[in-house]
Structure formats: structure tokens, C-alpha cells
Amino acid sequence: MSKKEKQFWAIEGVTRREVVKSQNDSRFNYLRTRNSRRLMILSLSLLTILVALSSALPSKTSNYVGTLGGLMLLVGYLLIRTSVRHIADSPDELLDERQIALRDRSYLHSYRIMTSMFALVLVALFVRIELSENRFEIADWWGTGTWWSILMLMAGLPSMVVAWLDRGEDEISAPIHTR
Amino acid sequence: MSRNREEPLYNRIEEVRTDLGLSRQELADKVGVHYQTIGYLEREEYSPSLVLALRIAHLLNHEVSDLFSFTSFRKGK
Numbered sequence: 001m002s003k004k005e006k007q008f009w010a011i012e013g014v015t016r017r018e019v020v021k022s023q024n025d026s027r028f029n030y031l032r033t034r035n036s037r038r039l040m041i042l043s044l045s046l047l048t049i050l051v052a053l054s055s056a057l058p059s060k061t062s063n064y065v066g067t068l069g070g071l072m073l074l075v076g077y078l079l080i081r082t083s084v085r086h087i088a089d090s091p092d093e094l095l096d097e098r099q100i101a102l103r104d105r106s107y108l109h110s111y112r113i114m115t116s117m118f119a120l121v122l123v124a125l126f127v128r129i130e131l132s133e134n135r136f137e138i139a140d141w142w143g144t145g146t147w148w149s150i151l152m153l154m155a156g157l158p159s160m161v162v163a164w165l166d167r168g169e170d171e172i173s174a175p176i177h178t179r
Numbered sequence: 180m181s182r183n184r185e186e187p188l189y190n191r192i193e194e195v196r197t198d199l200g201l202s203r204q205e206l207a208d209k210v211g212v213h214y215q216t217i218g219y220l221e222r223e224e225y226s227p228s229l230v231l232a233l234r235i236a237h238l239l240n241h242e243v244s245d246l247f248s249f250t251s252f253r254k255g256k
Contacts, residue, residue, distance in 0.1 A: 026204065026214065095213075096211065096212035096213050097212070097216075097227070097228055097231060098212070098213075098215075098216045098219060098225050099213060099216070167219075
């Protein structure tokens with residue numbers, strides 16, 4: 001029996017099988033076209049903001065809306081991972097040099113985007129606290145939706161950036177092209 | 180202006196590959212990259228590492244300098 005192949009679920013969040021399957025799939029997939037990638041990025045960005053804002057709704061409504069929005073974010077996350085052939089989550093062993101460079105560049109951009117967003121939120125919170133005449137409770141703004149949005153940003157942002165940087169596969173010739 | 184601005188690297192991979200009757204997928208499998216990466220190389224949108232350039236040149240039976248250049252290859256060369 002052959003030695004058990006290394007899996008990557010614990011750290012990278014992917015299995016070797018799903019990455020290899022996704023990388024070897026040479027059939028046309030609408031999810032990998034430029035337009036659908038752009039549409040997914042736009043939808044996921046808007047949804048992430050809306051789900052985060054849902055925490056400001058009254059408690060019971062906030063929980064329902066946050067959970068529903070969170071599940072939608074989860075579906076979106078799985079779709080965008082598929083759209084970029086799991087490049088953002090894959091380890092070096094399963095990628096070639098161009099894909100590794102693309103993945104690394106996406107993490108650099110993701111880090112910059114996330115730090116900018118958190119800086120803006122911190123400044124907004126600071127201003128809100130300083131200007132508030134009443135006691136400001138962070139718990140009023142923190143709920144199910146906030147957790148889901150933060151999780152989405154941490155897990156999905158690199159794939160979103162890869163989807164933005166990489167050319168849509170509808171613009172690339174087929175693999176069997178021989179002229 | 181960036182100090183590391185990359186010079187465009189031209190190549191004849193597509194021409195030589197098609198002369199040999201190889202598909203992108205076949206060439207990609209032989210050099211160990213994804214077929215899309217061959218597409219990016221042929222469109223000169225990605226410059227390969229030296230190791231990959233050597234592997235491709237070896238597989239296509241050419242010298243690296245015959246396949247890659249900082250000056251554009253004339254059509255039909």
C-alpha cells in the first residue's frame with residue numbers, strides 16, 4: 001500500500017483531492033469567466049458589508065438576518081474558491097510557479113485591504129465614542145453578522161483578490177489548442 | 180518609476196510547440212505546470228523562472244536564447 005498522501009485541511013483548508021481535481025478540470029466552467037468572477041466579487045463585497053451592518057438591527061431580527069446572510073456568504077466563499085481553482089488556499093506542492101506568485105501577491109493585497117478596513121473601523125469607533133453623549137456599547141453593534149463578515153474577510157478575501165487579478169478563463173485558449 | 184520594473188520578455192514557445200505538434204496541455208504536463216501557465220507564457224504575460232525556461236527549452240530541443248529574448252522575434256523567424 002502506498003504511503004498516505006499529505007492532506008492540507010488543517011492549515012490551508014483544502015484537500016489534495018479537491019485541488020488536483022479542480023486544477024485538472026479543463027472543461028468550460030461559467031464560474032471561471034471574467035464576468036462571473038467580477039460579479040461574485042461585487043456581490044460578496046456588498047453582502048459582507050450588509051451582513052456586518054445587520055448586527056445593528058434589533059436583537060432577534062439581527063440573529064436571523066445574520067445567520068441567513070452568513071450562510072449566503074459561506075456559499076459565496078465556496079463558489080469563489082472553485083472559480084479560482086483553489087489557488088488562494090493551496091500549498092506550494094500543488095501549484096506551479098506562476099500560481100504561487102499569484103497566490104502570494106493576493107495575500108499581500110488582502111493584508112493591505114484588511115488592515116485599511118480595520119483602521120477605518122477603529123477610527124470610526126473612536127470618533128463615535130468621543131462624540132457620543134450617551135454611553136456607547138460596542139455590544140449593540142456586535143452580533144452574528146459581524147462574526148460572519150469577519151470570517152468571510154479572513155477566509156475569502158485572498159480568493160476574491162485572485163479572482164480580480166487573474167484573467168478570466170474565457171479569454172484563454174483551450175488546452176488542446178495546436179493551431 | 181520603479182527600480183524593479185520588468186523588461187518585457189519575448190518568446191517563440193507557441194511557434195516551436197505547434198511545429199512539434201504538441202498541445203498546451205501536453206507541454207504543460209511535460210514541464211510540470213498548469214496549461215494556463217503555458218498560455219500566459221505564450222502571450223508573453225508571464226516571464227518564467229530560469230529553471231522553467233531551461234525545462235521548456237530542453238523539452239522543445241532548443242537553446243534558451245533561441246526561445247527567449249528581450250527583443251521581439253520577427254514573424255516567421
